[in-house]
Amino acid sequence: MAPKINGLGIMPEDTRICVVMVGLPARGKSYIAQRAQRYLKWLSVPAATFNVGNYRRENAPHPSADFFDTNNAEGERQRRAAANAAVADMLKWFKSGGVVAILDATNSTKERRKWVLERISSEGIEVIFVESKCDDEELVMANIRDVKATSPDYVGQDPEKAALDFRERIRNYEKVYKSINDDKDEDHLTYLKIMNVGKKVFINRIQDYLQSRVVYFLMNLHIRPRSVWLSRHGESMFNLDGRIGGDATLSHRGEEYALKLPELVRESVGSDRPLTVWTSTLKRTIATARHLPKHYNQLQWKALDELDAGVCDGMTYQEIADQYPEDFQARDEDKYNYRYRGGESYRDVVIRLEPIIMELERSEDILIISHQAVIRCIYAYFMQKTQEDSPWVPVPLHTLMKLTPRAYGTELQSYRANIKAVSTWRGKGSTAKHEDPAPEGGI
Ligand code: ATP
Ligand code: F6P
Numbered sequence: 001m002a003p004k005i006n007g008l009g010i011m012p013e014d015t016r017i018c019v020v021m022v023g024l025p026a027r028g029k030s031y032i033a034q035r036a037q038r039y040l041k042w043l044s045v046p047a048a049t050f051n052v053g054n055y056r057r058e059n060a061p062h063p064s065a066d067f068f069d070t071n072n073a074e075g076e077r078q079r080r081a082a083a084n085a086a087v088a089d090m091l092k093w094f095k096s097g098g099v100v101a102i103l104d105a106t107n108s109t110k111e112r113r114k115w116v117l118e119r120i121s122s123e124g125i126e127v128i129f130v131e132s133k134c135d136d137e138e139l140v141m142a143n144i145r146d147v148k149a150t151s152p153d154y155v156g157q158d159p160e161k162a163a164l165d166f167r168e169r170i171r172n173y174e175k176v177y178k179s180i181n182d183d184k185d186e187d188h189l190t191y192l193k194i195m196n197v198g199k200k201v202f203i204n205r206i207q208d209y210l211q212s213r214v215v216y217f218l219m220n221l222h223i224r225p226r227s228v229w230l231s232r233h234g235e236s237m238f239n240l241d242g243r244i245g246g247d248a249t250l251s252h253r254g255e256e257y258a259l260k261l262p263e264l265v266r267e268s269v270g271s272d273r274p275l276t277v278w279t280s281t282l283k284r285t286i287a288t289a290r291h292l293p294k295h296y297n298q299l300q301w302k303a304l305d306e307l308d309a310g311v312c313d314g315m316t317y318q319e320i321a322d323q324y325p326e327d328f329q330a331r332d333e334d335k336y337n338y339r340y341r342g343g344e345s346y347r348d349v350v351i352r353l354e355p356i357i358m359e360l361e362r363s364e365d366i367l368i369i370s371h372q373a374v375i376r377c378i379y380a381y382f383m384q385k386t387q388e389d390s391p392w393v394p395v396p397l398h399t400l401m402k403l404t405p406r407a408y409g410t411e412l413q414s415y416r417a418n419i420k421a422v423s424t425w426r427g428k429g430s431t432a433k434h435e436d437p438a439p440e441g442g443i
Contacts, residue, residue: 007043007351008213015210016094018120019102022113022131022180024173025166027133027273028141028197032218035103039217043354044347045210046098052105053153056082062153065099066170070176072137076362083112087119090342094125096310100214101125110186117189123146128211130218131180136196140170141334147407153429184399197223220362227404228360228382229268229275232259233284235421236398238314242422242433245313246308250287257398258288260417265292265367268415278356280304285369296367303352306371310343318431332428335391346391346395350377357381372424377404382410392428394438397421 008028012040019036021029023293040047059078060067067075090101107113113129121129134140140283144163148154152160180191181204192215193202206215219275238246265281269275289298312320312327321328324341331338337377339345353374360366360378368378372395380390382403398417403410427439 006045007347007354008045008210010388012313014124015099015208016125017100017210017214017319018090018125018127019100019214020116020120020127020375021102021104021108021130021193022129023133024108024177024406025106025141025149025170027134028143028223029106029209030130031102031288032130032194032221033104034408036100036214036218037220038142038381039357039382040152040214041356041384043348044350044387045100046104048090048093048099049104050086050093052079052082052086058082059264062155062157065172066166068169068172070172083116091120091123094123100210106173106177108173110183111180113180113189114319115184116221126207126211127190128206129180129189131191131193131199133179133195135196139387141167146330164196192218194218217361219357220358220363225268225404226362226364227402228378229265230378230401230403231261231369231398231399232289232375232395233282233369234261234373235286239422239424242316242318242424243314244317244320247282247284247307249283252422253398254284254288255343256419257304257417257421258291259400260290260419262292263401264415264417267415268400268402269301269365273365275365276363277367277369278304279369280306280374282306282371285327285371289369292367296331301356302355304368304370304374307349307373308340308343309344310340311324312340312343316431317426318433321431328431336387343348346373346377346387349373350380353377353381375401383412394425396417396438397424 021033022028030051037047037049057081060423063075066072066240086103086105090103093101103116107116117127149159149162149164167371177418180186180189180193187204190205190207190211192206195201198221199217200221202213206212233250234249234257236248237251238248238252240251240349265275277289277296279298279300281287281300281302286300307387312324327341335348354377375395376390376393379385379393379395385393398419398421400415402413402415422434423436425436426432
């Protein structure tokens with residue numbers, strides 16, 4: 001069978017998985033679904049989420065709690081129709097080449113899970129149930145206040161009333177909810193049960209490689225508040241010359257940035273809480289980190305080294321265009337996939353960054369000091385940039401970027417050091433040494 005190559009290695013052509021979310025409302029199911037989808041798509045695994053709530057809203061845009069009472073026959077009918085429509089679209093999507101679908105709904109009864117399992121597995125698609133169970137009343141109330149009271153279900157309504165109604169909606173679900181295998185008759189299911197945001201997890205019958213990767217990723221998610229800071233190294237001697245790659249030292253202005261960085265970080269963190277600092281193994285990032293407070297833990301990762309330009313390492317873009325004109329053009333045509341002779345592509349960099357992303361998901365506050373291409377790839381993960389756009393994102397030197405994960409996205413703040421540096425951004429077709437100004441957008 002022809003193999004599929006993506007960021008999770010090689011998978012058999014016919015591997016298709018449906019992740020079926022399970023749990024009461026406001027248990028983070030959509031949050032988990034969105035994180036899984038982002039991770040998989042970043043790794044080039046075709047992934048999509050089918051949210052039954054969105055289908056239900058087509059007919060019942062603003063339902064009150066009693067719509068979700070199982071004694072409400074019309075409500076039941078509409079909810080079943082919405083689940084049917086979502087599953088039908090999902091199966092169509094699989095036929096068009098989809099690999100991992102996430103069915104985002106409560107699936108909170110045994111009957112519903114049985115129906116979903118039969119419907120999906122009869123198409124030869126593997127099913128993993130992922131249940132989020134949470135009995136931390138305070139966390140559930142916080143979820144309701146943070147995301148549910150402002151959901152499209154309650155547009156234009158008083159948030160206090162919306163929160164009360166949502167609480168009532170949950171009570172209706174609680175009347176019929178059965179956690180997976182609580183009655184010991186669902187042991188045949190493949191499932192991951194996450195209790196109180198990972199305090200405990202149960203794993204049952206996880207089989208192949210892709211399933212275990214997805215499960216491992218989900219087990220590492222947490223919701224403690226935190227940020228990830230990203231900075232390129234200070235301006236290097238190679239940057240001044242317009243040369244790529246290498247292992248140059250910092251320029252005079254790059255040294256100034258290294259001296260300024262602790263202040264910039266303090267301003268951005270807003271407190272004395274310590275950060276863990278990850279650099280690459282190259283001189284310019286290590287030098288940039290060296291004035292940071294001594295009590296910050298520092299770690300060097302080879303995976304954070306700049307994209308390897310192979311035979312072009314140390315050249316200017318003009319030299320590359322002169323010596324390898326076809327390569328220069330091929331790179332502009334498909335920058336994400338173009339692999340330098342003897343070097344790497346952006347796709348290769350994403351694949352080697354996967355352990356970094358996994359570790360970032362597990363961690364709290366981290367400051368990463370790395371390089372233009374690597375930061376673009378990490379940025380693409382958090383900001384969901386496409387493979388067409390991510391290799392072109394402007395990432396100016398002497399700028400600290402703060403990424404803060406929120407319920408349904410990532411907030412970005414940039415802090416400029418106000419220390420001049422050359423531009424290393426290059427537009428399509430250009431061989432300019434320092435294209436200035438770089439475009440707006442990006443970081
Ligand atoms: P609904 O059934 O109404 O769609 P839901 O279960 O999909 O609800 P989300 O919309 O995902 O709930 O709720 C988002 C909130 O859940 C976020 O504030 C997030 O911090 C929080 N959250 C994320 N993961 C978990 C978890 N494992 N347990 C509880 N809350 C979580
Ligand atoms: O120019 C600085 C640099 O970090 C090079 O070392 C690297 O090859 C390049 O940026 C990556 O940017 P691009 O992919 O736009 O060529």
